[in-house]
Amino acid sequence: MIDLALLAFIAALLLLGLRRPFLWVLAYVYIDTLSPQTIGYEYVAALPVSLIAFCAAFGGWLLIDGKHGARFTFRQGLLLALLALCAFTTMHADFPEAAAAKWDWVWKALVFAIFVPLALTTRLRIEAVLLTMVLTAGAIIIDGGIKTATGGGGYGVLTMFVNDNTGIYESSTLSTVAIAIIPIIVWLMRHGTVFPPGRAVKLFGYALILSCLLIPIGTEARTGLLCAAALAVLLLRDVKRRFLYLAGAGALALVALPFVPQSYWERMGTIETPAGDESASTRMAVWDWTIDYAAEHPLGGGFDAYRGNSFTYHLPQRVVEGSTVSIRMVEVTDRARAYHSAVFEMLGEQGWPGLVLWLWIHALGLWQMERIRRRWRNRTGAGETWQAPLAGALQLAQAVYLVGSLFQGIAYQPFILTLLGVQCALWTWCGWPIRRAGARPDATPRPRRARPRMP
Structure with missing residues (x-):
């Protein structure tokens, strides 16, 4: 059925x-x-x-x-350059079969991110794409939120729709996406036109935000906690009553304490002692290996080049002998471990040129959204009050993703690449750098004075 x-x-x-x-x-x-x-x-x-x-x-x-209003921006050109570099490294990959399998979905994600700004030429279209992204991801998030609220969460246990730990269904990725879309949900609640602001819209929006906050708890993903903390700090920029905001956040955390399972706190406690956690120790060893690999292969090794890594590190292990507890160092050898970081994923697979392109694309996005936010935030005219909040929401969503991407290999995540495409569309719509700074986007050009014809 x-x-x-x-x-x-x-x-x-x-x-x-x-x-x-x-x-x-x-x-x-x-x-x-x-x-x-x-x-x-x-x-x-x-x-x-x-x-x-x-x-x-x-x-x-x-x-x-x-095609009216469709323009190709410099940032789309950077995405196109990254696509060309990925194609080149795939042809010279260390592991051709694995690289070809990843290329099958990466090229579509990059091409769609390059294409989507050309189709988003109106406010309604920009909003429609964001609404589709939020509601579709929301379907997964609501499912996970309900299971978490009814006690069905746990690390590696919580499943949404399918028992698949790839793509957006991967626990850390879903936690990052769930926290990242919260600012966009707020913008849709306040400025949406498909579903205009009202009691029903606000009720659904707040319920969806609650589900988003439950996902990091249900998945017990440490990345989700870091993303939520980053968003809480970043929101201080736009909060008018900061002390009230901090007090409310603290009160909410205290109320939530009794409902959070003990297993969640035990897993979050490993953040403070990464050297004693095998997962964290493995990540740091992989990152060291990737830096050494990039020094010998500056153009990278293509997709899934991590399959060639091998390293040995020492991990402290707790030993209990009767009433005596001691710590001894155990030598651990690991092979073919994933990067667990978008930064090192780009460095290992696309080399230094790929990492520079990736960082340039994201830095330019943060800068462009800040320009729009500052230029439009004091406008009060009809049809001029939604641009600055949207730019701020997209900027916050990207910043949360960047925090989460430091600890998971999601450099080519299709959901985030589409979000970058929406940023390009907003930048084009607001007229940067096509229109002059300060010009109204809906202003009509002045009619030219007719010149007298020569007799």
């Missing part, structure tokens, strides 16, 4: 796109985020629904949709 419902919904979106081709863009965002082909077990799983929606989105824009 679930399989037929998913297939019917996807078919309805594709059919509606015959009249409104932009719906095919939303269909691909939905499929790429939820991965219904992994939820279904027969019809949806047998069809290449992702590829169909991908081709429909591009074909609809190229052949049917209007």
Whole structure:
């Protein structure tokens, strides 16, 4: 039954796109985020629904949709350069088969991030993509939040829709995405036009935010705690009553303490002592290996180059002998361990050029959103009050992702790459650098004075 419902919904979106081709863009965002082909077990799983929606989105824009306002930005050019570099390193990868498997989905994520700003030429379209991203990810998050609230959480135990620990369903990735979309949820609650602000919208929004906060607890992902702490600190920038905000946050934490399982606190306690945790010690050893590898291979080793690593490190182990407790160092040898960091993932796979491109893309995004936020925050005219809050929300979402990406290999995460595409679209819409600073985006050009014709 679930399989037929998913297939019917996807078919309805594709059919509606015959009249409104932009719906095919939303269909691909939905499929790429939820991965219904992994939820279904027969019809949806047998069809290449992702590829169909991908081709429909591009074909609809190229052949049917209007191109007015579509512009190619410098940041899209950087994404294109990163795509070309990934193609080059894939052809010269240390592990060709593994690299080809990762290339199959990375190129689509990068191409869609380059393409989507060309289709987002109006406020409604920008909002529609963000709403689709939030509601689709929200479906997974609500499922996980309900299971956490009813005692179904735990490290490696909490499952959402499918028992799959890849993509957005990976516990640390989902925790990062859940915290990152909270500012976007708030913006949709206050400035949305598809679902205008109202009691029902606010009630659903607050419930969804609560589910987002429950995901790091249910997954017991340490990255989720770091992302939540980072967002709490970053929100101080826009809070008017900071002392009241800090008091409220502290009170909320105290109220939540009795409901958090002991296993969560035990796992979070390993953050303070990373040297005594095997997972953290392995990550640091992998990072050391990656730096040495990049020194010998400055262009990287292609996707999944970590499969060639091998290292030995010492881990403290607690030994109990009767009433005596001692600590001894145990030698541990590990091989083919993943990077567990987007920074080192880029360095090991795409080398120093890839890392520079990746950092440039994200630094430019933070700078562009800050420019929009500062330029538009004092405007009060009709249709001029949503740009600055949206830029701030997208900036916060990106900052949370960057914090989470320090401890997990999500450099090419499709959900985040689409978010970067939305940033490019907002930058183009607000007229940077096309319009002059201070010019109104809806201002009409002054009519030219007619010159007298020569007799």
